[in-house]
Amino acid sequence: MAIELAPLPLPPTADQAKFDSDFGREVKGISPGELTPDQFQEIHDALYKHSALLFRDVTLTPEQQYALTKAFDPEAESYGHGNHKTQSTKKSILHPDLKTIPRVPQVQLIGNGTVTNHEGLESAALKHPSHTTFHKTKVSEEDEAAGITRFYRWHIDAALYDYSPPRVTTLYGITVPQGPQQKVRYDDGTGDELTVPLGTTAFVSGKKMFDLLPPKLKSLAVRTKVRYAPHPYVWMAPARAVSTGLGIENDGLELPLNELPEWEESKVMTLPILWKNPVTGGLHFQVHPCGAQELEITALPQVIAREGALYPDGGRITDLAEVRALLYKMQRPAIAPELVYPHDWKERDLVLFHNRGVLHTVVGAFKPDQVRAFHQCNLAASDVPVGPTEEDVLDVCLANA
Numbered sequence: 001m002a003i004e005l006a007p008l009p010l011p012p013t014a015d016q017a018k019f020d021s022d023f024g025r026e027v028k029g030i031s032p033g034e035l036t037p038d039q040f041q042e043i044h045d046a047l048y049k050h051s052a053l054l055f056r057d058v059t060l061t062p063e064q065q066y067a068l069t070k071a072f073d074p075e076a077e078s079y080g081h082g083n084h085k086t087q088s089t090k091k092s093i094l095h096p097d098l099k100t101i102p103r104v105p106q107v108q109l110i111g112n113g114t115v116t117n118h119e120g121l122e123s124a125a126l127k128h129p130s131h132t133t134f135h136k137t138k139v140s141e142e143d144e145a146a147g148i149t150r151f152y153r154w155h156i157d158a159a160l161y162d163y164s165p166p167r168v169t170t171l172y173g174i175t176v177p178q179g180p181q182q183k184v185r186y187d188d189g190t191g192d193e194l195t196v197p198l199g200t201t202a203f204v205s206g207k208k209m210f211d212l213l214p215p216k217l218k219s220l221a222v223r224t225k226v227r228y229a230p231h232p233y234v235w236m237a238p239a240r241a242v243s244t245g246l247g248i249e250n251d252g253l254e255l256p257l258n259e260l261p262e263w264e265e266s267k268v269m270t271l272p273i274l275w276k277n278p279v280t281g282g283l284h285f286q287v288h289p290c291g292a293q294e295l296e297i298t299a300l301p302q303v304i305a306r307e308g309a310l311y312p313d314g315g316r317i318t319d320l321a322e323v324r325a326l327l328y329k330m331q332r333p334a335i336a337p338e339l340v341y342p343h344d345w346k347e348r349d350l351v352l353f354h355n356r357g358v359l360h361t362v363v364g365a366f367k368p369d370q371v372r373a374f375h376q377c378n379l380a381a382s383d384v385p386v387g388p389t390e391e392d393v394l395d396v397c398l399a400n401a
């Protein structure tokens with residue numbers, strides 16, 4: 001049976017005219033756990049072209065999910081944040097950290113509530129991440145009861161230290177609680193809101209994020225690299241996020257570098273803002289705003305007029321508030337309600353997404369008795385993301401001078 005790619009139905013909140021028409025496809029007529037090499041090649045190319053692929057009514061073992069994920073990067077071995085060590089506390093009845101599938105440590109069990117007798121796990125207590133423990137401010141209890149929520153944290157799946165950002169993430173919805181829709185409030189003074197399915201995963205296109213930029217910021221983005229903090233998730237742990245989940249507030253709460261676990265300069269990641277799509281050649285704005293610490297800007301190519309350009313001679317921005325303000329200015333337009341794809345999960349949905357081409361976030365809040373079980377897999381990549389070529393830099397700067 002031939003592979004059929006059907007457009008993903010966009011929610012009524014999406015603006016069809018502004019939405020990247022290439023974004024998202026439902027794949028029909030194929031079993032993702034049993035692809036032939038030719039079929040895999042089609043899926044591979046479709047993923048890079050469309051950023052997210054949905055398969056419905058899928059049966060997929062953790063082994064098959066790992067194999068499918070690994071097929072995108074055959075030399076990759078470990079989970080995106082490194083494989084968990086075998087826990088010595090396996091016998092505990094409820095161990096909150098016991099979320100790795102024992103036989104396939106690259107596959108993680110994520111979700112909400114208590115899951116028992118699951119793929120070799122006797123019992124796992126899962127907690128859907130909530131903005132209330134991460135944002136500086138939170139919606140009131142009354143609002144939360146009325147279904148108001150927030151984006152949790154816009155991100156790329158990546159350790160951003162030592163391990164290279166995975167190419168692809170696979171998410172398999174096994175138990176999906178149904179419930180009323182929730183409303184994401186941006187709470188940033190814009191009045192922006194977005195109605196979403198309960199427990200959605202929301203995606204935005206990194207390509208759109210770049211394409212939306214005004215000329216001066218395009219010219220800057222193509223010349224800029226982000227230096228991430230060492231052990232960024234430890235560094236940012238005491239800090240709190242902005243209300244859109246798109247970065248950290250400037251309260252000086254980050255852990256000082258000398259209080260971090262041991263780290264070495266060679267493992268610190270400095271990555272271009274724009275990552276080049278290996279199939280389409282498109283440039284995707286791929287920055288994890290919470291972990292960013294500094295920006296390194298190269299000078300405009302000699303042939304480009306300097307007048308009016310931002311940082312024409314290059315430079316280094318080390319002031320955290322300045323780094324964050326600049327990134328926020330560049331990233332916020334792309335998370336506008338009409339540009340977000342909030343996936344409406346059904347049981348046995350498998351979503352593959354191009355982790356080097358989109359940003360995504362957990363959304364919403366579950367009650368403790370709403371059980372949700374997903375398998376997630378991504379692999380620390382065997383290579384680093386490729387930034388713009390010299391020709392890209394010249395083309396973008398010329399077109400936006």
Ligand SMILES: [Fe+2]
Binds near residue numbers: 155156157360
């Ligand atoms: Fe993620």
